[in-house]
Amino acid sequence: MLELKINSQVHQFSGDPEMPLLWYLRDELAMTGTKFGCGLALCGACTVHVDGVPTRSCMTPVSVVAGREVTTIEAAERVRVGQALQAAWVAEQVPQCGYCQSGQIMSAMALLVAKPGPTDADIDSAMSGNICRCATYQRIRSAIHKAAQVLSA
């Protein structure tokens, strides 16, 4: 039996400890905001935070996150940086198909926590692990800058 803390809520897990966190979130907890894109940590659609660090949940076994704090897109709005990013995403009208955007926002949250005033180069380096096949990258960049401004005001 593993104890998992997801968005501040404790869950008892007795299944296959090798199950990637992604599938536990999606299939067992019905937290489907975290997406499946590649299964090999190549696209970033499954990004969550583990103890604040952006982590690809598709390659992270449940056993690895036992006793650690997992945060998903469903809890992004509980913190100021998440709220600012979501508001900026709406203001800049970022999403198209939208499938990758949970992962984009989770990566952007971690970036702004580490670097409250990121440059374009910082954004490129923090966000290039997240693929958007609709190529909304330019608006993602603008939205991150916008959220950074709001947060620093």
Added chain:
Amino acid sequence: MTDSSHSDTGSVAPILDKLQLSRRTFLGGATALTLAVGLGSRVVNAAELPADATSFAPNGFIRVDAQGVVTVISSYLEMGQGTFTGLATLAAEELDVDVASIRVVPAAADTALYFNPVWVKRGWKVQGTGGSTAMAGAWGQMREAAATARAMLLAAAAQVWNVDVARLKVENGEVFDPATGRRAGYGRFVALAAKLPVPSGVEVKSADAFRVIGDRTVQRLDVPAKVNGTAVYTQDMKLPGMLVAVVAHPARVWAKIGEVDASAALAIPGVVAVVQVPGNDDVQSAVAVLAANTWTARKGRDALKIRWDTEGVAAPDSQQITDRFIKLTQGTGLTAVERGEVLSKAPTGGHMIEAVYEQPYLAHAPMEPMNCLIHLQDDGCDVWNGEQWYTADQAAVAKATGLDPSKVRLHQLYAGGSFGRRANPRADFVQEAARIAAAARKQGVNAPIKMVWMREDDTRGMQYRPLTVHRIRAVLDASGKLVSWHHHVAGQSFTPSNDPKKVDAALLEGVTNLAYEVPNLKVEQHNPEDIAVPVQWMRSVGHTHSGFAVETLIDELAALNAQDPLAFRLAMLKPAAREIGVLQRVADMAGWSSPLASGAPGTRRARGIAVRQSFGTYVAQVAEVTVYPDHSFSVDRIFCAVDCGWVINPNNVETQLQSGIGFGLSFLRQAIVLKQGEIQQSNFHDYPVLRMNGMPRVEVALIDSRDPPTGIGEPGVPPTAPAVVNALAAATGIRVRRLPLGDQLTPA
């Protein structure tokens, strides 16, 4: 003053608030309550609307409920292109309501009612989304449907108030009588309006009265749910008792199932069944593992021991196909167009170029891998899917399950991208899901089944943008004028035909209707039908490859003439050509006539230009590149001018063009390669798509136009790769005629 308790009908409150309002107002509406709570951010399909939402249904496209909430029924898939919002904008314009107050729901499968009005003019009566047709079709259809609804609601209001209808106005969703000051929301009149005859020939608003069409501040309806993880895609669906199917496909394409040892898979706790689905002409063989969740099904799939039978199975090979196509283009093909007499050598003082362009198979690679949820029951079947091609999918499921098509109910969900992939002429993945469900049922498994492809299944699922070879012989006379264009295209058709004389318009688009004036033109098609790699339209279709060949060769010809590539193009276009407007605009944006700022020492910088009309929309782009000493390069900026007729949602047009540019940039680096029947790529590490660090700064300008609107989902794609390659040639003199180019130029 108001005579209705629903005077807030026209407010901008979001749709869920509306439903909550209706709950407070009509406490008896238990159905509405349940539905509202269960709504989440899944798109609600038309068949699921509560009864009171359909109380006024004057046509297939508009519903108004007793609270005045307007529902727009979309026969199109929302896959990121913004169609739901575009449709809502057109309806909101005619009904004089706020765009944000409109609920958009997908249509049921009903080809008779919801056939694509643009395609039907080409003799193709199907219900589906594609070819950048939605706004072009809805411009008439949706506006007329909404104008008709408004006319009927006003007629009802005139009866209720016993006044002349001509004096009534609508302001922000409320019917208003200026003479008495009375106002009431549409909801007040729906019961009576529903009994009135449906008028025909109702006129739509004149353009000078447009209020929301062209308004940059209109926001997409689907964005809020797409920033907090609540938007629901097929991948997110879970029905009670549902099983997940993960599928094994052969590494060698088209191999047949030999022997299956499923014992290890079945020993995994949670694995429920293993079903075999032998292939047919359309879909490959598959062995599916059904389990309680995706991970268990995936583990089960990986534990299968399958001997695939490759005896007598075709082994398509990209290099062999390319070599064959190169030879074909040296021979005689089917003449698609012939005008004048093409030249085989340059006249005295002139030039001739013969260029061969090779472009590979490409996978669409949407972020949501293909999937489909199906619940097969005794008396029918429900299918949940990012439903892009109702007519083909319904027929395929009916065939796979033995049901009458009318018993196959399709439920459209948001699609996590498509780029053409979900509109498959063979209904390939939908058909596979239906065949799995039918096979499972024979084993006594009656649960709903969600088939999910892993990324590798998606990348290797074929249905690719076709591999092509273009061979062009272009001749300039002594004055530098283009006098002859002889163009061969070799490639497969999406829907192979038995008629050897059939010109494949999708393969030759942008070639047979070459934009540039040339007195002698011949286009020949080479269209082998015996290659075992099913191909499919991809975002901008034939223009993905023809745009590259034509627009890079034009640049080469300009260079031979020592002529500016912009001036060379402008001189060859008819005076009224809409290409001219976008070319001039993009040249202004890019500062084409002034030199480009130089880069760091050792680097070379240059601009390239390209223009393309596709799907009735004209797009010109200028790319700025930097080439580094090691011949690697970056694309720094792209300027883009677009003429898509009347602009319905400017903000959405801009983002779609940026998106198309990003899609086109991926062509520089990606390829699907088959070697002796095995697909070499599998996931994003070997099939790279553009990432943030490769995205240039993009500026988009919209040409002001009063022409009817044309599409914007696709036309951004075709000019990008040629504009970049032309810029690289301007910087280095290296002409790229084969894609992918990779990360570095190869010096001659």
